[in-house]
Amino acid sequence: MLILTRRVGESIVVGDDIVLTVFEVRGDAVRIGIEAPRSVKVNRKEIYEEIQRSNAQAVSSSDDAVDALRGALGTPADGAGPSAAGGDADPAGPRR
């Protein structure tokens, strides 16, 4: 890891188009300004990690629980209703 010392008002350039600027240091908190193209995703690391965890939990959703959820929506669980395994992904479907 590259570690640099910067003072308030000083910046770091990453690549050609990303600039990090130290705006304020107060106690153990540092305010950092980030200039980057909108296509570059900038996230607080803890939020990104939270989303990783949430995604990992999401894929472990059980089939039984998913079926129960479908039932709670008033979806026909069998019979005339379309199969859960069906490939029809038209959200317009029967909704009007």
Add this chain to the structure above:
Amino acid sequence: MKHSTVGVSIERGTSEARSDLATGVSIERGTSLVSALPRTPTLPDQITFATPIPGFEDERDFTVSALDAHGVLYALRSAKTPGLRFVVAAPGRFFPDYAPLLDASDVSALGVADGDEVLLLVIVTVTNGITDATANLLAPIVIAADRGTAQQLVLADADLPLRAPLLRQAG
């Protein structure tokens, strides 16, 4: 808004996307006002994540299949890993006020052009029972219907919940 369809448009810059059901969004340049699309965009059968889903960097290709007849729940199944499946939902059924800010540059990875329609779906987690079902409103899945590309977009509004209770909202 009174429409029953789900489309909305977004503007560049300080745009805001609004929709009763918030599943359809149109990318438009300039200063156009938020407006409803005439129809519900159709989900493609297959999608490819243009940027990886956090935590699933090796999974790019998914099939899309409806789980109900109402256009609410869908399964995204990995084309690569059998059994790897996300359940996603059109948010409007559960979160009628959910209208996140979207900007064309946020979804530039999708390769969308002005006027393209994108769909917004939220990832559902339901582990024990339906009462604990939650939806991730902070990082929805954005799908460019015409191109079959997708992206999990972390929205700038950090106040949006990562685990919003699903059914409490449905009443």
